[in-house]
Amino acid sequence: ARKRFEDRIVCVTGVGKGIGHDLILELLQEKAFVIGVSRTQEDLDKLRQIIDQRVQLQQAHAQSDQKDSQDKKEGDEDENEEDEQETEKKNEKGNENAEIKTTLNTNPSYRLICADLSVRKDVETVVQECIAAKVDMLVNNAGVAGVSKFLDTKYEDLRRVHSVNFEAAFLLSQGIAKYWVENKIKGSIVNISSSASLRVLDEHTAYCTSKFALDGLTKCMALELGCHGIRVNSVHPTVVLTPMGISVWQNNSKKGNALLELIPMHRFVETQEVIKAVMFLLSDESSMITGALLPIDGGLSL
Ligand code: NDP
Structure with missing residues (x-):
């Protein structure tokens, strides 16, 4: 295994399922110390079991x-x-x-935190935990979908989606970046945005606007933090068949097939294709790249 993350402390949000779940395993494989955050304790218990089994296998x-x-x-x-x-x-x-x-x-390098990132107090606790662990990389991955027509979108739903997809990313990034600036740490942030911020989708007002806001945050942070050696980038996948992708796209095959027609490569994204891009942008391999919005969409946004 490569060791791009040896001696690096990486915080990843939304590790209970989907992209975040597989990303944390890859980072551990490359020797990172990982702080994983998610909402459902049951998911974290299962993840802990998987990690411990892997450690036992490696020991054997x-x-x-x-x-x-x-x-x-x-x-x-x-x-x-x-x-x-x-x-x-x-x-x-x-x-x-x-x-x-x-x-x-024999020394598993991870810490899992159960927190609801739509609750400000929880986000602040995560920031404190990250600082205590001397974090030097952050992946804002936790996200929720919201499907409804613009005219039917309730304000409460808009707030729910924005609180996780955008506000939590803002609060976490700001809290951690302050610590980096004060301690002269050249940190790296990757935001998991979406192809939905590069090409809007029907029935996705709350989701698309939350990712637009996240992209604005990526650019503003890249502009102001570059002088401190801190890099901020984002990735923009089209559909990935995680629990979120399945619930929105595969469970509605008519909608899914219509989207596939629009993607020049006529397929959805594999989780590993997202993870490879995230690890590249997070690591020193992309040391002069900041403020980049990287589509992973088979050409959908062209
Ligand atoms: P999943 O729904 O499969 O997993 C998301 C994870 O984030 C879950 O573990 C979930 O926990 C956690 N999470 C959600 N809300 C909170 C919260 N308030 N506090 C803490 N943890 C939370 O989603 P994906 O893996 O598919 O998505 C990951 C990211 O990728 C998201 O930002 C999404 O917008 C983005 N993305 C996904 C695409 C797709 O097609 N799948 C396409 C483009 C972008 P719990 O289940 O307990 O709520």
């Missing part, structure tokens, strides 16, 4: 590597003295490596 691999290395050492004892000395040196090194691997893998 490390132990088997260690055993192979010991077996090799014993087998080599029959060889001549000169070879023996040489082999022993190599095995000592192998055992050392196995030891380090085991130590790292």
Whole structure:
């Protein structure tokens, strides 16, 4: 596995399901310390189980590597003295490596927080937890959909969608960026926006406007935080068949098929295609990219 996130502390919101869930696993794979935030405790319990199972599997691999290395050492004892000395040196090194691997893998690098990001007090708690952990990267991923015609969209629904998709991202980013500026940390933020802010969708007034606001935030933060070495970017996927994507698009195949017709590549996005773009923008691989709005939409927004 690559290690672009070794020694990095990354906060990801909305890790209970969908994109955030798979992103946190990829970040752990690349050795990040991850702070995962989501609303439903049951989802976090399941995620914890998955992570712990992976850690156990890695431990088993490390132990088997260690055993192979010991077996090799014993087998080599029959060889001549000169070879023996040489082999022993190599095995000592192998055992050392196995030891380090085991130590790292027995120490799961994550913290999961159950919080409702539509509640300001919860967002403030998350900011404090992030600062205490010395966070240096943030992915504003938590989001909710809202489907209704403009004329039928209730003010309460608009507020509900905006409070998670935009306001929580604003509060989290601001709280964390203040800490970064004060401590001269060159942080990186990726906002999960949507192709719906590049090309509006029927029956999506609350959702589209929340993502437009998020894009404005991405650009404003990129403009003002660039001088501190802090980068802010966003990704804009079209439909991904996560629980959200399924409920809005797959459960209405007529609507889903009509959208597929508009996408030049005639397919929806794989979760991993979003994750790869997020990890690129989050990491030092994109060290001179800020304020970028990256479509992941098979050409839908052209
Ligand atoms: P899912 O609904 O599958 O997962 C969203 C996650 O965010 C869930 O774990 C959910 O928890 C959590 N979440 C929602 N509201 C809150 C809240 N108030 N506080 C804390 N956690 C919350 O969505 P996706 O993975 O599909 O979406 C992730 C992001 O990608 C969103 O911002 C979405 O707008 C965006 N996106 C998605 C697309 C798609 O087609 N799927 C396309 C383009 C963009 P819970 O279930 O407990 O509420």
